[in-house]
Amino acid sequence: MGLGFEIKKCSKDSRARIGLVRTSHGPFATPAFMPVGTQATVKALSPHDLRGAGVEIILCNTYHLYLRPGHKVIGELGGLHQFMGWNGPILTDSGGFQVYSLSKLRKIEEEGILFQSHLDGSRHFFTPRLAIEIQEELGSDIAMVLDDCPPYPCTYERAKSSVMRTLRWAESSKEAKGLEGQALFGIVQGSLFRDLREECLKGLTKIGFDGYAIGGLAVGEDVGKRLATLRDLLPQMPPESPRYLMGVGTPYEILEGVKMGVDMFDCVIPTRNARNGTLFTSLGKLNIRNSQYKTDKRPCDPTCNCYTCKNYSRAYLRHLYVSKELLAYRLGTIHNVAFFMNLMERIRRAIMEENLGALEEEISIYFGQEDEHGLLSLCDG
Ligand SMILES: [Zn+2]
Structure with a gap:
């Protein structure tokens, strides 16, 4: 077809x-x-x-x-x-x-x-x-x-x-x-x-x-x-x-x-998580609302090349989330979606290089076997 x-x-x-x-x-x-x-x-x-x-x-x-x-x-x-x-x-x-x-x-x-x-x-x-x-x-x-x-x-x-x-x-x-x-x-x-x-x-x-x-x-x-x-x-x-x-x-x-x-x-995980302030990084997830990021000048994930990470600090993102500013949702979602896209890119590269084991080890250290699905509906409503 x-x-x-x-x-x-x-x-x-x-x-x-x-x-x-x-x-x-x-x-x-x-x-x-x-x-x-x-x-x-x-x-x-x-x-x-x-x-x-x-x-x-x-x-x-x-x-x-x-x-x-x-x-x-x-x-x-x-x-x-x-x-x-x-x-x-x-x-x-x-x-x-x-x-x-x-x-x-x-x-x-x-x-x-x-x-x-x-x-x-x-x-x-x-x-x-x-x-x-x-x-x-x-x-x-x-x-x-x-x-x-x-x-x-x-x-x-x-x-x-x-x-x-x-x-x-x-x-x-x-x-x-x-x-x-x-x-x-x-x-x-x-x-x-x-x-x-x-x-x-x-x-x-x-x-x-x-x-x-x-x-x-x-x-x-x-x-x-x-x-x-x-x-x-x-x-x-x-x-x-x-x-x-x-x-x-x-x-x-x-x-x-x-x-x-x-x-x-x-999956709705990257987008839904972004809206509640949970951001994926190469070292695991972070809750950007947390007060520890109040003066953090670093980007959300220093290894990420997305628009958000290239232009904004954790401190600014935290401020947007805490103030419920609309830009928070856009910047957070751009980053989380980019994280998943980078993950898929890395997976494809690892398959090409016969190196999936190393990536798997890294993912299980930082993300483990957690289950986020629960009984949530599979639409981003
Ligand atoms: Zn990013």
């Missing part, structure tokens, strides 16, 4: 690989991290800021844009790229996860999901076909199929019915797909049940997609169980297609995912 994927190098001592994905709006290097632009904006940043921070691809949330301003409005205005002034690649999710996590009174039926908007209580019925129609109107480069995300924890029976429904919906999604130049990814569900994950993956590869995503993780399970599920599943995923781990994660989890062969990640 609308995607080219070229694997440039595979690591000798892990499943890590570097590659290049070509989309209708340009290429991006993998392993890639996608900042989350829920409402057609990565909060506090302009497209110029995103480029400056090294961002190549962003994610936007279908559920939010369908409810407001509406996909038809965005379509009339020339599509999502033109609407938000970002001419790089965009991936849109299917809206399924947000329907589960945000909407009221949802009811899963065979044909789709009935739900009430979290904004005004209006009723909507999401079907696999509608999720495709919305994403085609938005004109994203990579669209996702509507899937049935079971809650966590869930019984084997519930997870099994979710896999069966996800497969039926994946088939309808592929049938509904018509837009040239837009790729479509399938989503593997199955909760923490190994056989169900395998069954889902097999069904999806039989239908055939441009890429395969792992959904239903980072929803409250502990990090050990999440990694064990990935360890079982990833070796079975088609090597020739991009693999996308949805909603993950922390620097540690990204690195673990990369070692297992994941090519794409998205």
Whole structure:
């Protein structure tokens, strides 16, 4: 369909690989991290800021844009790229996860999901076909199929019915797909049940997609169980297609995912943390509101080359945060997003140089195995 994927190098001592994905709006290097632009904006940043921070691809949330301003409005205005002034690649999710996590009174039926908007209580019925129609109107480069995300924890029976429904919906999604130049990814569900994950993956590869995503993780399970599920599943995923781990994660989890062969990640951690004053640095995280930074002349991270670190001191950033000045959110987000982009760059370099172990050691010293996902929704709202 609308995607080219070229694997440039595979690591000798892990499943890590570097590659290049070509989309209708340009290429991006993998392993890639996608900042989350829920409402057609990565909060506090302009497209110029995103480029400056090294961002190549962003994610936007279908559920939010369908409810407001509406996909038809965005379509009339020339599509999502033109609407938000970002001419790089965009991936849109299917809206399924947000329907589960945000909407009221949802009811899963065979044909789709009935739900009430979290904004005004209006009723909507999401079907696999509608999720495709919305994403085609938005004109994203990579669209996702509507899937049935079971809650966590869930019984084997519930997870099994979710896999069966996800497969039926994946088939309808592929049938509904018509837009040239837009790729479509399938989503593997199955909760923490190994056989169900395998069954889902097999069904999806039989239908055939441009890429395969792992959904239903980072929803409250502990990090050990999440990694064990990935360890079982990833070796079975088609090597020739991009693999996308949805909603993950922390620097540690990204690195673990990369070692297992994941090519794409998205997460609200850099942007959400920036807004509450938690900034990532090469020596771990710092809370910039802390009084110890009151007269600190150093940049947030002396090793960082971002606009914020090149121009402002910790003391100034702290002042902005404490005073609740709007610039704090922009400068903090620029830095955190740049940190994640630098991390991905370093990961790709380490794969190229067969040196991932040293980077892993550094990340585990400064960031450890902490889990920030909890039960947060996977949109930056
Ligand atoms: Zn910086």
